Amino acid sequence: MSKRFQGILDTITRIRGVRGAMIVVYQDGLVVSDSLMEGVRGNAVAALTSSLAKHVANATSASGAGVLQFLHLQAISGALLAVTAGAEMLVVAIADPSVNVGLVRLELIRAAEALT
Amino acid sequence: MADDVKNLTAELIRDPHSMVFLRLGELLRTEGQLDAARKVVLTGLERHPDMVDAHDLYARILVDANDLDHARKVWEALLQIDGRHQGAHKGLGFLHYGRGDLDAALDHLELALAADPTNQSVVQALRAVRNVAESVVAEDPQDAFAGFEGQDRGLLLADRQGRALAGRVVTWQGVDSTEVVAAHLAGITQEMERAVRMLKLGDWQRLVVEATDGNVLLTSPSPDSLLLVVRDRDIPAGRLALFAERASDAARSWLGVQTP
Amino acid sequence: MTRTYSIEPWVEEPLAAFVAEAGARLALLMTPAGQVIAQHGFTRAVDVMAAAALGAAIVASTGEVAKLLDEPAFSVLNHQGERHGILLGGFDTPQGRMVCLVVYGKESTPGLVQLFFEEFSRDVREACPEPEAPKQVLASDFERELNDSLSALFRT
Incomplete structure (x- = not known):
């Protein structure tokens, strides 16, 4: 099982500028599997992304935009991207600010589809 | 028949x-x-x-x-x-x-x-x-987003305490959810600020969200304000970002006039 | 408003920060023997004493399980219920091992609580002064200290 997860994550981390990718329990913010560069705090990425995603999901629902599927937080020194994999999981990537967001998004969606 | x-x-x-x-x-x-x-x-x-x-x-x-x-x-x-x-x-x-x-x-x-x-x-x-x-x-030249697409249902300017300042958010069912969404924005912003601080990502610039029935972009036109744009799914993220930039300019001008 | 109270003043700030960041509803910092050092969110002394006793008992029993498995002591235990979750975590300080019992609701997550618990344990370790030389404990001192502790924990 963990080899399967690792394979899924490796396709994301192969993209230039991606510092790490992980599968996270959506509601708990705990790491299921990760593939991270040294220095990336996996548990922090997982917990903070899950918490942000929960808040965002409440807002998208309230605004009539429906159920959250993808989020991209762009910051000056990096970016955080996540795709929901069903109601249970999130596939998350942390990346450099100049990463190819479109490509990461596609790989995250593919990873989420492989998980569900 | x-x-x-x-x-x-x-x-x-x-x-x-x-x-x-x-x-x-x-x-x-x-x-x-x-x-x-x-x-x-x-x-x-x-x-x-x-x-x-x-x-x-x-x-x-x-x-x-x-x-x-x-x-x-x-x-x-x-x-x-x-x-x-x-x-x-x-x-x-x-x-x-x-x-x-x-x-x-x-x-x-x-x-x-x-x-x-x-x-x-x-x-x-x-x-x-x-x-x-x-x-x-x-009719409405004083409105913050006069002339902007979706000004009366998918554009919202709020302060960081979660209070709506201008614009509206109306769901597809016609429910005005402006106040609720503005309140959510305060929580989201706190979450983003905490995430970028702890993960050492620098200041956040924008949040782009895709959901089943719409795309959403959140940005901060000024240090004290938040701008939310909600659009249909068929509006691509790039166009949404350009639109948000224009709306941010309008919001800044409007905020400048409102500030005593 | 819910307040954070402590017997040791250097604990108060890290505990208040932890509770705020993790979104915890209740928190109890104690020694493995169940002596309470600080609390947040409890309103009755009897609840604090009961929670401390139960927390200490869980730490003791899981410690025994760890020994049976030839493992070092478990650092964090997490249980999730329908509406609440509890985290029981231990860490070492210059004044010995400390245990923290945290109760959180749906507004938080196990991941967030664990993340900020790590920060909290680090902050407490850094703030913790070196232990004073041990003094002889007398029965009369014990009762007075217990009452002083309860007063400090509830600011009575």
Whole structure:
């Protein structure tokens, strides 16, 4: 099982500028599997992304935009991207600010589809 | 009329794969027999899932049944199959107009007209919506987002304490959720600030979100304010970002005027 | 408003920060023997004493399980219920091992609580002064200290 997860994550981390990718329990913010560069705090990425995603999901629902599927937080020194994999999981990537967001998004969606 | 229904029904029973279900469904719809029309068209769609006119008919039945949100989804799905389908663009134009989103209505009606420039009903609808759009802009020059697409249903300026300052958010069902969404924005911003601080990502610039029924962008036009843009799924992220930039400029100007 | 109270003043700030960041509803910092050092969110002394006793008992029993498995002591235990979750975590300080019992609701997550618990344990370790030389404990001192502790924990 963990080899399967690792394979899924490796396709994301192969993209230039991606510092790490992980599968996270959506509601708990705990790491299921990760593939991270040294220095990336996996548990922090997982917990903070899950918490942000929960808040965002409440807002998208309230605004009539429906159920959250993808989020991209762009910051000056990096970016955080996540795709929901069903109601249970999130596939998350942390990346450099100049990463190819479109490509990461596609790989995250593919990873989420492989998980569900 | 009743005979037509009877004859078409008999024909469909003889040959369940026949395309006659489309005429029968349309006839039932115009007679107001919406449940029967829905059954006929859904059964037909099971056999002909790629038949775009059947999807269009189904969406029009849903509109007649006042299930507007569902109708919108059907037309949007149809456009994934045939991006130039006139009926879908015309229908979406009608739905957007009903919600007060005049720019989106104009977009769809223009696409509908491009598909068939001779269609007089589309020409008239387009003319009527343009007139209304021009009068709205002229009436409300003081509004923060006057003239902006979706200013009255998908553009919201809020402060960091979660209070709405300008603009509105209205759901597809017509529910004004401005206050609720503004309150959520304060929590989201705290979450983003904590995440970028702990993960050493530097100041956040924007949050882009895709959801099942819309795309959302959150940015901060000034240190004390937040700007939320909510749009249909068919608006690409790049266009959303450009639009948000323009709306941010407008918000900054408006905030400058409001500040004593 | 819910307040954070402590017997040791250097604990108060890290505990208040932890509770705020993790979105915890209740928190109890104690020694493995169940002596309470600080609390947040409890309104009755009897609840604090009961929670401390139960927390200490869980730490003791899981410690025994760890020994049976030839494992070092478990650092964090997490249980999730329908509406609440509890985290029981231990960490070492210059004054010995400390245990923290945290109760959180749906507004938080196990991931967030664990993340900020790590920060909290680090902050407490850094703030913790070196232990004073041990003094002889008398029965009369014990009762007075217990009453002083309860007063400090509830600011009575």
